[in-house]
Amino acid sequence: MSCRVTVRIQSEPFDTADEMAAISGGDSDVGAVVTFSGLCRDEAGTLHALEIEHYPGMAEAEIGRIADAAAKRWPVTALTVIHRHGKIGIGEQIVLVVAASRHRHAAFSAAEFMMDFLKSRAPFWKKEHRSDGTEGSWVDAKEADERALSRWDRD
Amino acid sequence: MSCRVTVRIQSEPFDTADEMAAISGGDSDVGAVVTFSGLCRDEAGTLHALEIEHYPGMAEAEIGRIADAAAKRWPVTALTVIHRHGKIGIGEQIVLVVAASRHRHAAFSAAEFMMDFLKSRAPFWKKEHRSDGTEGSWVDAKEADERALSRWDRD
Amino acid sequence: MKLVYFAWVRERIGVAEEDVTPPAGVATVRELLEWLKTRGEEYAEALKYPEAIRVAINQEHVRHDERIAGAREIGLFPPMTGG
Amino acid sequence: MKLVYFAWVRERIGVAEEDVTPPAGVATVRELLEWLKTRGEEYAEALKYPEAIRVAINQEHVRHDERIAGAREIGLFPPMTGG
Numbered sequence: 001m002s003c004r005v006t007v008r009i010q011s012e013p014f015d016t017a018d019e020m021a022a023i024s025g026g027d028s029d030v031g032a033v034v035t036f037s038g039l040c041r042d043e044a045g046t047l048h049a050l051e052i053e054h055y056p057g058m059a060e061a062e063i064g065r066i067a068d069a070a071a072k073r074w075p076v077t078a079l080t081v082i083h084r085h086g087k088i089g090i091g092e093q094i095v096l097v098v099a100a101s102r103h104r105h106a107a108f109s110a111a112e113f114m115m116d117f118l119k120s121r122a123p124f125w126k127k128e129h130r131s132d133g134t135e136g137s138w139v140d141a142k143e144a145d146e147r148a149l150s151r152w153d154r155d
Numbered sequence: 156m157s158c159r160v161t162v163r164i165q166s167e168p169f170d171t172a173d174e175m176a177a178i179s180g181g182d183s184d185v186g187a188v189v190t191f192s193g194l195c196r197d198e199a200g201t202l203h204a205l206e207i208e209h210y211p212g213m214a215e216a217e218i219g220r221i222a223d224a225a226a227k228r229w230p231v232t233a234l235t236v237i238h239r240h241g242k243i244g245i246g247e248q249i250v251l252v253v254a255a256s257r258h259r260h261a262a263f264s265a266a267e268f269m270m271d272f273l274k275s276r277a278p279f280w281k282k283e284h285r286s287d288g289t290e291g292s293w294v295d296a297k298e299a300d301e302r303a304l305s306r307w308d309r310d
Numbered sequence: 311m312k313l314v315y316f317a318w319v320r321e322r323i324g325v326a327e328e329d330v331t332p333p334a335g336v337a338t339v340r341e342l343l344e345w346l347k348t349r350g351e352e353y354a355e356a357l358k359y360p361e362a363i364r365v366a367i368n369q370e371h372v373r374h375d376e377r378i379a380g381a382r383e384i385g386l387f388p389p390m391t392g393g
Numbered sequence: 394m395k396l397v398y399f400a401w402v403r404e405r406i407g408v409a410e411e412d413v414t415p416p417a418g419v420a421t422v423r424e425l426l427e428w429l430k431t432r433g434e435e436y437a438e439a440l441k442y443p444e445a446i447r448v449a450i451n452q453e454h455v456r457h458d459e460r461i462a463g464a465r466e467i468g469l470f471p472p473m474t475g476g
Contacts, residue, residue: 015172016171016172016175017170017171017172020171020192024192024194024246025246028196028197028200028245028246029196029197029199030194030196031193031194031195031196032191032192032193032194033190033191033192033194034189034190034191034192034266035188035189035190035192036187036188036189036259036262036263037175037179037187037188037189037190038186038187038259038476039179039185039186039187039188040186041183041184041185041186041257042183042184044184045183052475053399053400054399054475055397055399055449055452055468055470057452058449058452058453058468059475061452061453062452062453062454083475083476090183091179091180091183094475094476095475095476102196104191104193104267104270104393105303107191108191108263108266108267108270111189111263112259112263115259115263115476118475118476119473119474119475119476120472120473121454121473122473122475122476123399123449123468123470123473123475124473124474124475124476125399125400125401125470125471125473125474125475126474126475127400138400138401138471138474139474140472140474141471141472141473141474146472148260193393207392208316208317209316209392210314210316210366210369210385210387212369213366213369213370213385214392216369216370217369217370217371238392238393249392249393250392250393259476270393273392273393274390274391274392274393275389275390276371276390277390277392277393278316278366278385278387278390278392279390279391279392279393280316280317280318280387280388280390280391280392281391281392282317293317293318293388293391294391295389295391296388296389296390296391301389
């Protein structure tokens with residue numbers, strides 16, 4: 001099955017409804033669309049923004065490789081990933097994954113697989129902008145994110 | 156943790172972007188929003204619409220019970236379910252589930268759990284409107300949908 | 311008690327709802343379905359395979375061995391296909 | 394070969410990229426990291442825990458035992474935190 005893969009890395013905000021319409025529009029065989037939106041949290045009021053750095057070129061390539069792996073594993077008809085870089089305010093969207101398929105299980109699994117691998121494999125790094133004006137630090141990678149990958153080995 | 160649960164059964168279309176904004180708006184602790192949209196497929200051109208019948212009163216109550224079970228199981232901050240009834244054309248949305256939480260795993264799991272139980276437990280029935288004008292039949296329940304519930308016993 | 315029917319159960323029986331008073335001795339959902347089948351050909355046809363019929367008492371799913379005493383409303387319908 | 398640095402690796406080393414010619418004998422990623430640490434205090438500080446450094450050759454992830462022969466571009470960076 002062929003799968004349309006769309007990957008964009010950009011500093012500008014994006015419109016989730018437009019991306020959802022684009023992924024299912026014109027394809028009357030799509031029965032399930034799953035989206036994941038990752039938003040910038042304020043961490044109990046301590047942050048006022050995040051700065052996201054990325055490895056240009058590799059970020060697109062690596063996300064494309066993750067999408068290809070997902071498309072090989074589940075019968076999805078289309079996958080879209082948009083990841084922002086630069087300064088992102090509280091409540092703004094950082095990342096969007098959209099997966100479309102005939103049936104729901106493939107769409108859910110592909111979207112969650114994409115996010116798990118994107119978190120630990122796509123070359124992006126977050127630096128905090130603190131509300132109190134002190135210098136923020138780089139966000140540490142979470143062991144839980146690395147562990148999340150292993151469950152995709154099993155099934 | 157308290158979870159805002161919104162359940163609506165309606166014949167009119169709805170706007171996914173509005174529902175996503177409503178679920179995360181004003182809550183700066185939401186880091187993950189997962190949506191599921193179920194669309195009306197044309198089944199290889201044989202259908203031109205679906206007619207959805209429901210059990211008024213019970214449909215809302217049963218979806219509310221499913222949402223409460225999801226909210227008990229995962230730390231979600233808000234859950235929205237909208238299910239349409241009446242005649243629904245090809246490509247139109249039948250159902251929307253939105254789950255918001257601090258972290259992605261809870262949002263993905265709660266949304267998928269909701270859909271699995273909604274499919275086999277919420278009192279809705281689909282009747283086909285066929286493209287060739289012959290009388291359509293009631294859509295049969297799938298054994299796979301019933302089986303999908305059992306995996307929520309394990310973990 | 312009020313019975314409400316949906317989807318092909320409703321179509322085959324020919325009404326969406328009705329009030330019935332089952333005879334004494336009809337204590338469970340299973341017995342209710344068997345009694346309904348005796349009420350006419352359309353009921354016999356609709357409820358031919360009782361194990362395929364899903365049942366809700368007062369708008370909550372129940373199994374066929376559930377007792378119907380105290381039920382205000384009993385819904386009978388095919389396996390659900392929403393979502 | 395071109396080296397590119399990101400996040401705190403970039404901040405600690407003080408440049409975003411540079412061209413280097415490692416001496417003969419530096420064959421693997423691990424040996425490259427050890428050699429870089431000898432180039433100054435900022436490198437020693439940035440690469441103090443080499444096992445914490447993630448490496449990409451020609452924009453693909455590699456392990457530290459990967460050979461660097463033929464690499465046009467090597468990226469050094471901390472564990473990723475996107476999404």
